[in-house]
Amino acid sequence: MLPYNFDYYKPQSIKEAIELYQLLKLQEKKPMYYGGGTEILTLGRLNFIYTDAIIDLKGIPECNAFGFQDQELIIGSTLSLRAIEENKLFPLLADTSKEVADYTSRNKITIGGNICGQIFYRESVLPFLLSDSTVIIAGPKGTRKEFINEVFHKELRLDEGEFLVQIVTEKEYLKAKHISVKKRQQWKTGYPLLTVASLKKEGFIRFAFSGVCLYPFRSIQMENKLNDKSLSFKDRILSSFEFLPTPVLNDIEGSNEYRLFVLENTLSYILSYIGGEEHE
Incomplete structure (x- = not known):
């Protein structure tokens, strides 16, 4: 359990999530986007993270995407590391992710949570850096697509109110x-x-x-x-x-x-x- 209370929201679209974040900020709350929640629980118990409003992204279809579109693999940010490991559509990512934490934790840890988290290892980003992947990022100014090597410098550079939606990798890298x-x-x-x-x-x-x-x-x-x-x-x-x-x-x-x-x-x-x- 966390040592503080928070409100919980589960928007069903990117637009709803962004509008909700902005509304909560206007109410002087400290909203936080949520994928698997393992880091919030771990660091929250140690008082390293505080939030009074959690916005769960798992209800957004784009964040749950997993599959090929033309010659690209689309991975939604709320996919668990365990799901990626089991499907093996991206072998290098599966090999890297399966070594994160333990089996039970990987059922909860999401790819977006691992990449954007505060725990500095963030191993799941490595295959994307090697594959010149692109990221889809949504926020108050709209949705943007960027090369991960251009926006990941020590961490994924997100502006206030933005969140990671998807990571896109060309099929040629998977083999x-x-x-x-x-x-x-x-x-x-x-x-x-x-x-x-x-x-x-x-x-x-x-x-x-x-x-x-x-x-x-x-x-x-x-x-x-x-x-x-x-x-x-x-x-x-x-x-x-x-x-x-x-x-x-x-x-x-x-x-x-x-x-x-x-x-x-x-x-x-x-x-x-x-x-x-x-x-x-």
Whole structure:
């Protein structure tokens, strides 16, 4: 239970949700959009989040979409990680999402909640960063479609009253060779030490990271170094570290030195698995 009371609303359309948010703001309330609610419950109990009005997006058809439209896969923001894992329409996303929390939690955690949440790992965004996906965002100024790599900088940049409706990915990325590796220092379902997702397209290997720094990221500079076939795997990896955002995390899950050690070994494994063609 939360240590405070709140009003609950479940709009049936994008327009209704936005109008409701604006009305509640005019009433000097602190509305919050809601998908699965796991983070609100977790952080609310610790008094890290406060809201007196919850707007549940699960009644909006567009937020529940899941399937192909022409040559694109449409994923609604309120789809649970478990549903994505079971359907496997986006294999890299399924592989990455199935390592988030535990089985029971993934029945509640939504893809939008994981991407937009305050807990900094947000691993589910990695496959979308690698696939040049687009996001559909709705708010008081209307609905907009943006490349995720242009609006996700440390977090998904949403204006006041906006919410994520859908993520759209071109079908060609779904069949690309890929791998997702999560490393934990502690128990199987504990918070990760780090996660690295990788996808190979037209001979070039892309990489996205979570848990290395205080936010998920994809670095083109690191990718260029990691794809330099004139160098050995070790030299590629060590030279790519020059472009890591700083600081590297140093917390209860692992020191920054240990993270770099694990990251080096993880990247070496990924390059070998996905076909990095090591220099002789």
